[in-house]
Amino acid sequence: MSDDAPPLTTPRDPAREAAERELAKRMYHENDPSWFQRALDAFWEWLGKIFSAASSATPGGALGLVVIVLVVLALLGALWWRLGTPHRTPTSSAALFDDRPRSAADHRAAAETHAAQGHWNQAVQERMRAIVRSLEERALLDARPGRTADEAASEAGRTLPTHADRLRAAARDFDDVTYGGRSAGEETYRRLAALDDDLERTKPVLTSSAHSTAHSARQGAGE
Secondary structure (H helix, E strand, C coil): CCCCCCHHHCCCCCCCHHHHHHCCHHCCCCCCCCCCHHHHHHHHHHHHHHHHHHHHCCCCCHHHHHHHHHHHHHHHHHHHHHCCCCCCCCCCCCCCCCCCCCCCCHHHHHHHHHHHCCHHHHHHHHHHHHHHHHHHHHCCCCCCCCCCCCHHHHHHHHHHHHHHHHHHHHHHHHHHHHHHCCCCHHHHHHHHHHHHHHEEEEECCCCCCHHHEEEEEEEHHCC
């Protein structure tokens, strides 16, 4: 080529397109970060901006912000330790028994088996079922499908008024472990077991209607 020949020039737009095509080749991107890494970098960048803005608005700057965060975490930890695991208010919306009819003795045996293994939630559930089934077997409660623990305690409390408060407490214990997300312990189970034993030795108190029926029956027999 002659030295007097004009230099070769490429128009700007075709040059840019050619450069873009060249840089788009895979060989230039083998070491690029993955989409996950890019998203993570963007998140940390956003978090850094938030932290920077918060620290600039907090007395003491970044150190003051750290102190505030630590205090809040300490308070939350204290509340968690004091109140336990958050749980919703238990509601006895499901039936006490399942579809497998079992006797009070069966439920007591299952409760003792769970207790021996340290499965206190299941032990409490089975012992409450034993209490209600025993009352049904003694005709102190009618055998009604779909009854809840609260309903059973309320109905039994009218027949056994001296144990009404303990029956309601037992129903709450059952609801707490079954629907409320709480964990029972040995003390809770022993309390229900003692109630079960006491109820077995307790005679029912006749209601006014039952007393009237019994009185009428005696009069009829006398005639």
